[in-house]
Amino acid sequence: MASDDEGYRCDVWPNMPDNTEYDGKGLLTLVRAGNSPFKDLFDVNLLIQEVENNVGAKVTDIQQLYREVNRRASNWKCQTGKTSQHVWLEQT
Numbered sequence: 001m002a003s004d005d006e007g008y009r010c011d012v013w014p015n016m017p018d019n020t021e022y023d024g025k026g027l028l029t030l031v032r033a034g035n036s037p038f039k040d041l042f043d044v045n046l047l048i049q050e051v052e053n054n055v056g057a058k059v060t061d062i063q064q065l066y067r068e069v070n071r072r073a074s075n076w077k078c079q080t081g082k083t084s085q086h087v088w089l090e091q092t
Contacts, residue, residue, distance in 0.1 A: 061076070
């Protein structure tokens with residue numbers, strides 16, 4: 001979904017409420033507390049639901065979000081019963 005500027009919404013890296021740049025950590029905790037740094041860009045809860053539906057496991061942690069030029073990636077931890085798995089999501 002394009003924004004009004006020259007980039008796309010997902011190209012924007014958010015700031016925290018104190019106006020410092022989001023460090024990519026603790027996203028699941030922030031989202032569950034209603035403090036998603038991406039709240040003005042997209043609904044992270046919908047992404048979590050999509051991952052859970054497609055992987056067939058509950059998201060238990062979003063360990064880190066990475067940002068590079070023209071690339072975003074994240075490492076998600078999912079749990080099915082006693083089995084834990086990592087899911088790597090990448091957007092280029």
